[in-house]
Amino acid sequence: MAKIVIIGGGWAGCAAAITAKKAGGDVHLYERTDMLLGLGNVGGIMRNNGRYTAAEECGLLGAGELIQITDGCSRHKDLEFPGHKHASLYDVTIIEPRVRKLLKDMGIKVYLQHRVTDIEKEGGKITTIKVHPDQVIEGDVFIEATGSTGPMGNCLKYGNGCAMCVLRCPSFGPRVSITQKAGVEDILGKRASGSYGAFSGSCKLNKESLSEEIVKELNEKGLYIIPIPKEEISHEKLDMKVCQQYALDAYAENLILLDTGHAKLMAPFYPLDKLRKFPGLENAKYEDPYAGGIGNSIRYLSTAPRNNAMKVDQLENLLCAGEKAGFFVGHTEAIVTGSLAGHNSIRLYMGMPLLELPRSLASGDLIACAKNAMQEEEGLKKRFTFAGSDYFKRMVELGLYTTDTEVLKNKIERLKLLKIYDDKLI
Amino acid sequence: MAIQGDYCIDAGSEYCPCYLAEMNCCIMCTRLMDRDCCDCNWRGVCIYQDYHFLNYQKKATRGYQKVEIIEREEIDKKVLVFTLKTPHTLARQLKQPGSYIFIRNQSLAQYFDIPISIMEVDEEENHVKIAVEIHGVKTKTIKDVNDTLLIKGPYWNGLFGLEHLKKAKDMKCLFITRGVAQAPAVLAINYLMRNNNQVDVVIDPGKAYINLIREYTKANIIEEGWNLYTPEAKRMLHNLLTNGDYKMIFVGGSDYLQQNLFTVFGDYKNLPLVLTNNKEICCGEGVCGACIVYDADGIPIRSCKTQIVHKK
Numbered sequence: 001m002a003k004i005v006i007i008g009g010g011w012a013g014c015a016a017a018i019t020a021k022k023a024g025g026d027v028h029l030y031e032r033t034d035m036l037l038g039l040g041n042v043g044g045i046m047r048n049n050g051r052y053t054a055a056e057e058c059g060l061l062g063a064g065e066l067i068q069i070t071d072g073c074s075r076h077k078d079l080e081f082p083g084h085k086h087a088s089l090y091d092v093t094i095i096e097p098r099v100r101k102l103l104k105d106m107g108i109k110v111y112l113q114h115r116v117t118d119i120e121k122e123g124g125k126i127t128t129i130k131v132h133p134d135q136v137i138e139g140d141v142f143i144e145a146t147g148s149t150g151p152m153g154n155c156l157k158y159g160n161g162c163a164m165c166v167l168r169c170p171s172f173g174p175r176v177s178i179t180q181k182a183g184v185e186d187i188l189g190k191r192a193s194g195s196y197g198a199f200s201g202s203c204k205l206n207k208e209s210l211s212e213e214i215v216k217e218l219n220e221k222g223l224y225i226i227p228i229p230k231e232e233i234s235h236e237k238l239d240m241k242v243c244q245q246y247a248l249d250a251y252a253e254n255l256i257l258l259d260t261g262h263a264k265l266m267a268p269f270y271p272l273d274k275l276r277k278f279p280g281l282e283n284a285k286y287e288d289p290y291a292g293g294i295g296n297s298i299r300y301l302s303t304a305p306r307n308n309a310m311k312v313d314q315l316e317n318l319l320c321a322g323e324k325a326g327f328f329v330g331h332t333e334a335i336v337t338g339s340l341a342g343h344n345s346i347r348l349y350m351g352m353p354l355l356e357l358p359r360s361l362a363s364g365d366l367i368a369c370a371k372n373a374m375q376e377e378e379g380l381k382k383r384f385t386f387a388g389s390d391y392f393k394r395m396v397e398l399g400l401y402t403t404d405t406e407v408l409k410n411k412i413e414r415l416k417l418l419k420i421y422d423d424k425l426i
Numbered sequence: 427m428a429i430q431g432d433y434c435i436d437a438g439s440e441y442c443p444c445y446l447a448e449m450n451c452c453i454m455c456t457r458l459m460d461r462d463c464c465d466c467n468w469r470g471v472c473i474y475q476d477y478h479f480l481n482y483q484k485k486a487t488r489g490y491q492k493v494e495i496i497e498r499e500e501i502d503k504k505v506l507v508f509t510l511k512t513p514h515t516l517a518r519q520l521k522q523p524g525s526y527i528f529i530r531n532q533s534l535a536q537y538f539d540i541p542i543s544i545m546e547v548d549e550e551e552n553h554v555k556i557a558v559e560i561h562g563v564k565t566k567t568i569k570d571v572n573d574t575l576l577i578k579g580p581y582w583n584g585l586f587g588l589e590h591l592k593k594a595k596d597m598k599c600l601f602i603t604r605g606v607a608q609a610p611a612v613l614a615i616n617y618l619m620r621n622n623n624q625v626d627v628v629i630d631p632g633k634a635y636i637n638l639i640r641e642y643t644k645a646n647i648i649e650e651g652w653n654l655y656t657p658e659a660k661r662m663l664h665n666l667l668t669n670g671d672y673k674m675i676f677v678g679g680s681d682y683l684q685q686n687l688f689t690v691f692g693d694y695k696n697l698p699l700v701l702t703n704n705k706e707i708c709c710g711e712g713v714c715g716a717c718i719v720y721d722a723d724g725i726p727i728r729s730c731k732t733q734i735v736h737k738k
Contacts, residue, residue, distance in 0.1 A: 011692050117467060132467070152472030153457045153464040173469040180465070222597075301464075 001026045002349035002426060004342075005129060005139035007116045007178055010038030011066070011331045012322025013145035014099055015338030016345070017108045017353055019063055020143070022347035024232060024426030027108045029132065029138070032115035033172045036103070037096050038147060040331055042204055042288040044167045046070045047077075048087035049245070050386030050395045051332040053362050056405050058332075061363075062421030063339035069098050070331070075259055076222030082250035083388060084248045086403065089222055092204075093261035093308050115173045116146075125316045126182060132173060141317045141345040144178040146337060149200070149322040151175050158197035160295030163269070164202070166288050171385040179304040179324075184314050189300025189327045190237050190380040197301050199268035199381075201243030202330075203292035207263045216261035226255040226278050243329050245388020253279075257324075262287045268296045292310035300327050305375075308368050309354030310341040326370030329385040336363045339421060346425045353391030358415055362386060362400040369394070428722040431732040432711075435524075435583040438470040438684075441485055443477040446728075448484050453732055458568060487711065491516075495666045500571050504561070505606060505634045506568075507545070510554045510575065517552040519580040520544045524588050524612040524703075525604045526709060527579030529556070531567045540564045541707040541730075543584045543610035546642055553696065555642075557609040559634055560613050581710045583703055584610050586734045590674055590698035591617065597673040598624045599639060602687065603639065604654055605627065605632025607678035607702050613678060614700065619644065626670065628663065630654040630679070654683060663688050667697075676700040699736060705729040 004020040006013045009031030018163035021027045035041060042338040046067075047055055055067045071077075073090040081087065103110055107250055111131075118130040121143075129137050151174030162169065169175070180186050184293040188196045205213055217224045237251045246266050250256070255278060256266040275284050286292035304320045305313040321341040322334040340363075344354045357364030369391065373379025384391050395401040402408060412418050434453035436442045443452065452458035455473040456465040466473075477483075497509035508529075510521070520527065521544075528539040546555040560569050568575065585591070591614060599618055603611045608629065615625050625645040629637060630652050637650055648666070652659040667675075667690065675697050677684050681704045691699070708716035713730040719727050719734070727734060 054551065151464045151466075153455065153474040155465070156475045157457065157464075158476055161478070162472055170469065170471055174464060174466060176465070180463075186463075 002346055003095040003138070003140045004143065004345045004349075005026065005137060005141075006030065007129065007146035007213060008038070008147060008324070009036040009110065009112070010145060010147055010320070010322060010332035011040045012324070012341075013143070014103060015063060015066055015335040016143045016145060016321050016342030017103060018065055018106065019339045019342030019421045020345045021106050022062070022237035022421055022422045022424065023343050025346050025349070028137070029103070029108055029110045029127070030114045030116050030197055031112050032109065032175070033168055034112050035096050036100050036110070036112075039166065039200070040094055041096055042262070043331055044090045044092050044264060045258070045330070045387070046090060047333060048084040048312045048387045050362055050392045050401050051330065052086055052331050052393070052403050053401050053408065054336055054366070054386045056408050057361055057363050057412065058240050059338060060405075060409055060419070061339070061417055062404060062419040063335070065102060066099065066335050069095065069102065073098065075261065079222045080212055081223050081256060083245065083248045083256070089260045091261040112355075113172065115176070116178065117176050119178055121182055121315075126318055129178070141349050142178070143319045143321060143341050144304065144312070144324050145321045146175055146178060146302070146324055149175065149284045149297045149299040155195065155295070155298045158195060158301070159199060159298040160269070163289035163295040163297065165297040175302070177302040179312055179315070179318070179320070180302070182315055182318065184304060184312060186302045187305060187374050188210065189303065191320070194379055197298040199295040200299060201237070201246055202264050202266050202270055203269055203289060203296060204262035204264050204283045204287040205257070207259075207261075209283050209285040210263055210310055211282070214257070214280040216265070218257060218263055222259045222262075224257040226280070227405070228253055228255060232246070232274065243385070244383045244390070245329065245385050245392065247389070269294060299323060303327065303374060304369065307334045308356045308371055309344050310346065310365070310367075311336060311344065311354060317348060319348070326367070326374060327380075327383050328370060329374070329383050330387060333366065333385055337367060338366070339412045342363060343421050352425070355420070359409065360415070363397055365395075365398070366391060367402060428736050428737045429719065429727070430721045430737060431727040431729070431734040432467060433733040434605070434731050435588070436731055437468055437473060441488065443473055443480070444484050444487065447473065447477050451569070451727065463610055488578050488580070490576050492574050493577050494574055495572060502636050504633050505557060505559050505636050507555060507557045508575070510577065512554050514549070514552050516580060517554055519548050519550050521547045521549060522582060523591050523617045524585035524610065525579075526581045526584040527577045527615065528581075529558075529568065530576040531571050532574060532576040536707060538567050539578065539708070540566050540568070541581070541710065543613070543702075545609040545638065546611045548614070548646055557606055557638060559597050559606040562637040563666055578710070581730070583707060583729070583731055583733065585614065585700055585702035586703055586736070588733060590700055594618055594623050594674055594732070595621050597621065598626070598671055599674040599676065600670060600672040601625060601645065601676040601678065602654065602663070603627065603676075604630040604679035604683055605634045606636070607680075608636065608638040610679040610702055611676060612638055615639065615643045615645045618684070620660055626672075628652060628666070630659075654679070655686065660687070660690050665688070672697065674698045674700065678702045680704055701736070703729060703734075
């Protein structure tokens with residue numbers, strides 16, 4: 001039986017585990033913290049703009065399980081906020097146990113608090129991974145979904161230091177780049193200024209610490225907007241952040257709060273004393289990162305060169321997904337890339353041609369665009385998300401964006417890819 | 427038997443970051459090793475972050491202090507036990523197994539510093555006991571000292587395999603000790619017994635003919651007159667290990683003895699090992715290089731600060 005070892009249990013790793021399992025693999029998922037979903041435990045935005053199309057494509061290709069969960073956990077649907085339409089906001093406080101249960105029910109072996117620290121290889125083939133402190137695990141095909149955020153030294157070097165985010169490096173140990181350990185150099189993203197990495201784009205306030213009026217509004221409508229006084233407006237912050245889809249003037253000129261269970265503040269960080277000057281935020285307290293008043297985690301510090309089937313260059317049996325596979329932003333992007341990597345892990349094991357999603361699908365086009373960007377200096381400054389910025393513009397221009405599931409179904413049927421992830425290959 | 431080591435005993439302590447960080451030779455942090463990336467294994471507050479907070483300077487290092495000798499016992503012709511009166515904080519810091527200090531006759535220069543294991547600590551009285559075997563150039567200088575000693579500490583890397591000691595609870599442990607290496611065993615035994623472990627001890631009195639274990643612990647002494655170098659003792663040790671249901675082994679004795687006994691331990695791959703650090707320790711700060719040993723790849727390990735793992 002094909003033993004598929006997945007490193008990293010965020011959205012991408014979970015998605016890869018599901019499709020690898022469905023294709024017939026014996027799937028082992030290693031996660032260094034005590035929770036699955038990684039940054040998915042503090043995110044929550046789905047189906048905004050082109051992500052709607054991508055979520056539907058994912059389901060039609062046969063990887064709808066996680067999308068069903070995010071839909072099922074949504075506190076708000078069809079929400080509109082500046083620059084974004086038909087968004088869903090899932091409740092970050094209830095989602096992780098549901099994903100964990102799904103994986104368990106599917107027979108995927110999940111190892112929490114198991115941090116992979118190194119690999120061994122023979123030629124271009126990874127033979128084993130090492131789990132801290134001294135466990136050695138063999139596998140046939142490996143999928144790296146370790147993300148590109150942190151650890152602490154990077155958050156200091158390229159940011160304002162460890163802000164104590166949900167990744168909890170001091171407690172569970174730092175992220176390790178598997179590709180780098182295997183001798184494949186990491187590619188680092190840049191900001192417009194040329195410096196490396198980018199700040200995570202939002203922080204979360206404890207909802208109970210906000211005024212009754214704000215809480216009521218958030219619970220009912222999902223959105224609360226407070227204009228920032230002119231003298232406090234800083235457009236510079238928009239360049240810092242990873243989420244170019246929220247790098248709009250409206251986000252510099254307003255405090256935008258979204259209800260994801262926490263009150264998601266659409267800014268990388270905001271000094272607490274200034275925040276508390278806003279009406280209704282007098283007692284505001286950060287939920288993630290705990291030091292959201294001074295900084296946030298730094299991302300895009302470890303991306304791997306790969307092909308459009310998600311296989312890492314120079315290595316025969318390593319695939320990658322999520323932020324590890326490009327300068328992607330968001331859960332949907334992680335699920336899309338993870339699902340493809342998981343499915344292809346079995347194809348790789350079987351010696352079959354690997355699946356590439358055609359560029360007539362938004363998913364395939366995004367994966368290809370992100371790959372190309374990694375190869376160019378200017379591309380290192382680009383971010384890829386269905387939700388906005390340049391890529392969403394491209395989606396609209398190329399006619400890839402639609403909210404009509406029937407249209408997508410017909411297209412995917414024509415491409416003979418309907419429910420392809422449901423095929424058991426072994 | 428290969429060794430490896432990448433864990434600094436001082437990491438995250440009040441002495442970290444140290445000189446090694448300033449010189450870009452940190453044991454843990456790749457950013458403080460002249461490598462422009464994060465690739466450490468440290469679980470704790472980032473050393474680089476701490477260094478940044480300190481304005482890219484080390485923390486204050488351990489200084490010398492003069493301490494009073496409360497008691498001086500000659501328990502053998504060549505072995506002295508000193509009871510020292512130390513400040514409370516130092517006593518508390520030295521209570522961890524593997525702790526050591528440097529001692530010196532105050533009339534002499536720094537290169538007469540002797541690294542000595544802590545045997546017992548009384549935190550209420552702030553008394554610290556050490557056992558010194560009068561043996562060579564440095565130890566001979568304190569043979570007749572009876573009023574004060576110059577000391578520097580705390581240092582913590584006197585034992586390898588400290589993580590096993592830390593984790594041990596409700597376990598059966600076997601201690602194999604020889605000569606004055608019983609002293610660090612005393613501190614470790616009392617630590618283990620406080621955590622409800624059962625400790626059996628085999629003692630080779632060595633050339634010193636001392637029994638510190640009986641004097642300072644309540645451990646179960648199985649044998650106290652073995653010569654561990656004899657085939658007979660090894661056979662008996664083998665029996666003990668086969669039938670004793672031990673979950674951890676401590677070997678207190680020279681590197682030569684440790685190597686010799688690995689022939690016995692060869693069959694017990696999975697038992698966690700705790701070993702005394704017998705390297706030539708001179709400055710204790712990872713600077714002078716006296717304690718350097720090399721791993722299988724020829725990478726130097728500064729054993730005064732680095733926990734060494736033996737790979738069988």
